[in-house]
Amino acid sequence: MERASPAAGKLNAGGRGAGDGHGPASGAQPRAAAAGSAEPGELIGRALDFKSEGAQCYKDKKFREAIGKYHRALLELKALLLLLSQEPAGQRPPAAAAAAGLSEEQRQAVEAIEVDCYNSLAACLLQAELVNYERVKEYCLKVLQKEGENFKALYRSGVAFYHLGDFNKALYYLKEARSRQPTDTNVIRYIQLTEMKLSRCSQREKETL
Numbered sequence: 001m002e003r004a005s006p007a008a009g010k011l012n013a014g015g016r017g018a019g020d021g022h023g024p025a026s027g028a029q030p031r032a033a034a035a036g037s038a039e040p041g042e043l044i045g046r047a048l049d050f051k052s053e054g055a056q057c058y059k060d061k062k063f064r065e066a067i068g069k070y071h072r073a074l075l076e077l078k079a080l081l082l083l084l085s086q087e088p089a090g091q092r093p094p095a096a097a098a099a100a101g102l103s104e105e106q107r108q109a110v111e112a113i114e115v116d117c118y119n120s121l122a123a124c125l126l127q128a129e130l131v132n133y134e135r136v137k138e139y140c141l142k143v144l145q146k147e148g149e150n151f152k153a154l155y156r157s158g159v160a161f162y163h164l165g166d167f168n169k170a171l172y173y174l175k176e177a178r179s180r181q182p183t184d185t186n187v188i189r190y191i192q193l194t195e196m197k198l199s200r201c202s203q204r205e206k207e208t209l
Contacts, residue, residue, distance in 0.1 A: 038079070038083070040084065040102060040106060041106070043076050043079055044076075044077075044080065044106060044109055044110060044113070047073040047074075047080075047113050048073075048109075050070070050073035050076065051069070051070065051073040051113055051116060051117055051120075053069045054066045054067075054068075054069030055120070057069055058120060058123070058124060063128070066124050067125075070120050070121050071121075074117050074118075077110055077113060077114060080110070084101035084102070111146055114142075114146065115147055118140070118143045119139070119153060119156075121139045122136045122139040122153070122160075123156070125139075126156065126159070133159075133160040133163045136160040137157060137160035140153040140154075140156045140157040141153075141157065144157065149180060151177055151180045151181055154173050154174075154177035154180065155173070155186065157169075158170045158172075158174035158176075158177060158187075158194070162174075162190060162193065162194055162197075167197045167198045167201065170194045171191065171195065171198065174191045174194060
């Protein structure tokens, strides 16, 4: 799903059908592993192609296939990091060596692909019959490490923490999302649900004292 794709998982984020997103699709490893002789631009181009294919699968509601495509895009970026980290770079760590080996335009492209893929993986998982909210949380936090104000990731983080039972963190992320889009009805509804849960928890604590 591209950045312009539908923003967030549905309100009843425990909704309907897709894969679990635990790993890349079969056959992805050999292609990425064969990237040793590829140029950085070629690897970035392949990652963009897989991301675009994933976006089309998402639009077609083929969520399992979309998950596989997004993972393959991320594998191309891992191959890129491996390729560049093998080049002489003094005492710099691999990630720093990789960044140093890219132009500014390429670096921005890599970061945008990562953000889009992790955001889109979270969106796909939220369509599953049994949602892996731990995985949704993981992907959203990866996005927020790079784009701390990303609305989709903030909202979906709140949804994930809500369903994981961490209502304080859920409320934090949901309010952060609301500060970006104050009229979003899904965000407002989840804030209401979270505040109700916190109120009930507080009431139970008082009753046990």
